[in-house]
Amino acid sequence: MYKPMQLPPSQPKPTPELRLDVINGGVSYKYIENQLNDTQSPYMLNLNADDKGALIKRGGQEVYHTFPESPIHAKFYFKDKWVVHAGTKLYTYDGTTETAILTGLTSQKGVFFVFNDILYYLNGAQYSQWNGTSAASVVGYIPTLTLGREPAGGGTAYEDFNLLSAGFIDSFSGDNTSVNYQLSLTGLDATAITASLDAGITYDKVETTHFTVNRTTGVVTWLIAPATGTNNVKIKAFKTVSGMADRIKGCKYFAIYGGENDTRVFVSGNSTYKNWYWYSGLFDPTYWPENSFNKVGSDYEAITVFIKQYDTLIVIKERSVFSVNYQLKDDGTVSFPTKPINSEIGCDMPYTVQLINNEPVFANTYKGIHILRSSEIRDERNVQPISSNINGGPFRPGILDEEKADLLLATSVDYDKKYWFCVGSKVWVWDYEQTPYQGNDELLAWYPYDNINANCFLELNRVLYAGDRTTGDLVKFIENYNDFGDAINGVWRSKLFNFNLPDYLKTITEVWFTTRANTYSSIVIRYYNDNGDLLDSTTVPATAASSFDWDNWDWDDFTWGVSRFAPTIKRKPKIKKVQYFQIEFSNNVLNETLSLLSLVIQYVINRKIK
Numbered sequence: 001m002y003k004p005m006q007l008p009p010s011q012p013k014p015t016p017e018l019r020l021d022v023i024n025g026g027v028s029y030k031y032i033e034n035q036l037n038d039t040q041s042p043y044m045l046n047l048n049a050d051d052k053g054a055l056i057k058r059g060g061q062e063v064y065h066t067f068p069e070s071p072i073h074a075k076f077y078f079k080d081k082w083v084v085h086a087g088t089k090l091y092t093y094d095g096t097t098e099t100a101i102l103t104g105l106t107s108q109k110g111v112f113f114v115f116n117d118i119l120y121y122l123n124g125a126q127y128s129q130w131n132g133t134s135a136a137s138v139v140g141y142i143p144t145l146t147l148g149r150e151p152a153g154g155g156t157a158y159e160d161f162n163l164l165s166a167g168f169i170d171s172f173s174g175d176n177t178s179v180n181y182q183l184s185l186t187g188l189d190a191t192a193i194t195a196s197l198d199a200g201i202t203y204d205k206v207e208t209t210h211f212t213v214n215r216t217t218g219v220v221t222w223l224i225a226p227a228t229g230t231n232n233v234k235i236k237a238f239k240t241v242s243g244m245a246d247r248i249k250g251c252k253y254f255a256i257y258g259g260e261n262d263t264r265v266f267v268s269g270n271s272t273y274k275n276w277y278w279y280s281g282l283f284d285p286t287y288w289p290e291n292s293f294n295k296v297g298s299d300y301e302a303i304t305v306f307i308k309q310y311d312t313l314i315v316i317k318e319r320s321v322f323s324v325n326y327q328l329k330d331d332g333t334v335s336f337p338t339k340p341i342n343s344e345i346g347c348d349m350p351y352t353v354q355l356i357n358n359e360p361v362f363a364n365t366y367k368g369i370h371i372l373r374s375s376e377i378r379d380e381r382n383v384q385p386i387s388s389n390i391n392g393g394p395f396r397p398g399i400l401d402e403e404k405a406d407l408l409l410a411t412s413v414d415y416d417k418k419y420w421f422c423v424g425s426k427v428w429v430w431d432y433e434q435t436p437y438q439g440n441d442e443l444l445a446w447y448p449y450d451n452i453n454a455n456c457f458l459e460l461n462r463v464l465y466a467g468d469r470t471t472g473d474l475v476k477f478i479e480n481y482n483d484f485g486d487a488i489n490g491v492w493r494s495k496l497f498n499f500n501l502p503d504y505l506k507t508i509t510e511v512w513f514t515t516r517a518n519t520y521s522s523i524v525i526r527y528y529n530d531n532g533d534l535l536d537s538t539t540v541p542a543t544a545a546s547s548f549d550w551d552n553w554d555w556d557d558f559t560w561g562v563s564r565f566a567p568t569i570k571r572k573p574k575i576k577k578v579q580y581f582q583i584e585f586s587n588n589v590l591n592e593t594l595s596l597l598s599l600v601i602q603y604v605i606n607r608k609i610k
Contacts, residue, residue: 015509017602018499023492024049024434026445028389029396034496034530034580037442040389042396043584045491047594048418048447049431054516055596057490057587058449061483064465064476067091067098072467072474076112077460078119079132085110085121086472090128090135093474101135102128109351109409109455113254115265115285122267124252127164140165140245141287145185147171147231151178160289163278164248166191166240171200172233174226183237186218191238197226200234213237246270248278248288253350255306257313259326266306266313269350274302277315279336296322296338304350307360314360314372316353319346321372321383345370345383349407351456352421354414356432361386361419365407368400369421369430371437386441390428390448399423413457415464424469425453451483481593490594493584496530497601505606508575511583512602514568515542516595523585523594527573530580536573542587542595577606 018038025039033042047055069087076083082093083101090102110123120138121128127138140162149155149172161168170183174197193213194203207213211222218237226233252269256262257279265285268277275296281287296303296315305316313324313336321341328334345367347353352363356371363369369387392398399407399421406424413420417433427449435445454466454475464477481488499506508527515523521542527535575581581601587594 015602016499016605017600018497020599022053023494023596023599024053024055024445026389026431026435027448028442028446029391029393029398030388030442031393032395032496033582034498036495038495038497040495041493042495043491043493044448046449046488047490047492047596048429049434049445053434053597055492055594056516057481057488057593057595058447059477059479060481060488061452061466061475062478063473063484065093065098065474067093067472067474070472071455071469072472073107073109073123074112074121074456075458075465075467075474076119077458078112078114078130082474083112083119083121083130084467084474085123086467090121090130092130101130110252111254113256113265115256116283120265120285122249122251122254124250124269124271127249138164138286140167141281141284142167142169142236143287143289144169144171144234148173149184151175151181153182153184160291161241161244163244163288163290164286165245166238167236168239169200169234169236171231172226172235173230174228174233176228177225179222179225181220181222181233181235183218183220183235185237185239186216187239188213188215188218189238189240190215193220193235193237195220195236196234197232199232203234203236244290247273247276251278253304253306255308255313257306257308257324257326260311268303268306268315271302275299275317277303277306294324294336294338297340301346305347305353305362307353307355307362309355309358309360309372314341316347316360316362318348318364319344321346341372342383349410352410352412354412354419356414356419357436359437361412363387363399363407363410363412363421365400365404367391384437384439384441386430386437386444387428387446388441389444390446399428402426409455409469411454411456413454413459413464415457415459420457422452422454422457426450427452427454451488481591485590487588487590487592489586489588491584491586492594492596494582494599496528496580496582498580499601499603501605502579503609505577505579505609506581506603507577507606508573508581508601508603510600510602511571511573512568512600513585514597516593516597521587521592521594522589523569523587525571526584526586527575528582528584529575529578530582535575535578538571540569540571542567542569579609 027044028040046058050056067086073085084091088105089100092099106125119130129138143159143162145168146155147158195205196203250270251267255266258264265280278293301318307314315322320343323339324336347362349363360372368391371386374382390398392401402423410423419430421428429447431445453469455469456467458465466475523542524539526537
């Protein structure tokens with residue numbers, strides 16, 4: 001008997017879909033909106049990726065303390081106190097009490113550094129210090145210029161004149177006969193001269209009582225000839241050389257460097273000596289020897305950055321990069337030879353420099369943000385761009401479209417394994433942990449923020465603080481989703497999808513997306529076509545289940561429950577016959593977050609475009 005063959009049951013034809021397991025590719029302004037990577041966004045705001053790769057709204061801000069002067073130029077935390085340069089004053093703040101410790105500062109940006117347990121501050125006009133108790137201008141070390149000097153002169157050169165101090169010492173060997181002692185320098189200041197006859201232990205010999213001085217010739221005449229001895233007569237005098245101290249006080253940038261040890265302070269950024277840097281005496285930032293300087297390259301462009309990489313000091317100018325190394329010569333003296341690394345790319349935005357994974361990152365106004373991959377050999381390719389996604393394109397402006405004056409004052413910080421780049425009140429954040437630079441900067445995830453007006457940053461105990469550009473506010477970054485009590489606008493817009501079928505019309509049938517379940521939130525969803533037309537808009541709750549309402553509340557059925565899984569939300573937009581489709585998620589509600597983990601778009605192919 002004939003038995004018909006059993007056929008397998010027919011399976012429904014799967015609905016075409018676009019499935020994105022992550023959408024954390026960051027923003028890209030480089031290409032038109034349909035040419036981005038699927039996980040990238042042509043427009044997003046105030047979102048970043050958490051450690052699981054989910055997009056979440058950034059944390060908020062609150063005023064931690066307001067100083068009476070503004071703006072905040074620089075800040076540091078030292079000996080359990082904030083030390084802040086605001087306006088024309090230097091303040092300390094311990095969390096309760098604010099104290100002005102120094103006045104009369106020029107109102108411009110500066111830098112703090114700690115050396116020998118003293119906090120120093122350099123701002124291009126003044127050089128100040130605070131020891132935890134009192135603050136004052138730095139008093140320069142007084143060097144001994146000669147040793148074993150005979151009364152008539154000569155001797156052995158010992159230390160260089162200190163640029164920061166008018167004082168100097170000559171150490172003589174008395175002969176019990178001579179009364180006239182010739183100093184190394186002539187044309188002396190009116191400052192009282194003192195002397196020591198006990199090898200410099202106490203300078204208790206004074207003018208008129210023990211000797212007279214001819215300041216024009218630099219001759220000290222003793223009333224009684226000093227006794228015979230070796231370096232037993234030390235005379236301390238003063239000679240101000242115009243502009244010498246300003247070479248150091250006029251600097252705005254620093255580095256602590258000495259090869260394999262941090263033994264000296266390097267400074268630069270003097271607008272008169274654009275390509276010069278100076279280095280201090282050994283372990284002494286109050287001593288700046290007259291001849292301890294180098295000139296780097298042409299004076300056409302200024303030094304703008306120091307940054308230490310391993311045992312090399314990187315010196316960056318406006319359009320070039322150099323390396324400086326420590327060298328101990330055969331005669332026991334030290335030098336710091338300079339070598340060029342790159343002669344095309346530099347940094348004219350000095351406060352953008354950070355050391356990211358042991359590689360310097362810095363920015364300029366003409367090509368954006370760069371990373372220095374190697375400093376060992378000269379190779380123009382070792383300075384690589386990393387900001388092409390956010391530099392700006394023909395349709396969407398980016399960082400290079402900001403005002404140049406704002407770019408020159410851009411600031412940065414390395415915080416939470418992210419590089420923050422702040423121009424005006426805008427910030428772009430590179431998540432270098434999840435998207436490290438590996439040769440292609442188009443793969444780097446950059447996240448734009450707004451409403452962050454940071455003139456300087458500081459991380460303290462894993463919390464980020466900022467000094468405001470225009471006010472005296474010291475701002476603290478917080479986990480709550482508000483900026484000073486106002487809502488934070490979080491937005492993510494997809495690329496313009498054609499689903500690899502640019503010549504077909506499609507109907508969008510369903511949209512599925514997942515979101516965090518740990519807090520109540522709402523999400524506004526908007527749909528657009530290729531003309532930028534808003535096709536539809538809806539608002540949905542973004543919790544694991546809809547929030548309760550009191551009208552239907554029943555205490556008998558009440559239980560505590562916490563959803564362990566990200567809820568999936570389904571929408572049916574029914575957008576018909578579109579060539580391109582774009583979806584946007586946003587939240588601008590006080591203390592609500594916006595989180596996005598994945599996205600699925602289902603569609604039906606209609607017909608080929610004629």
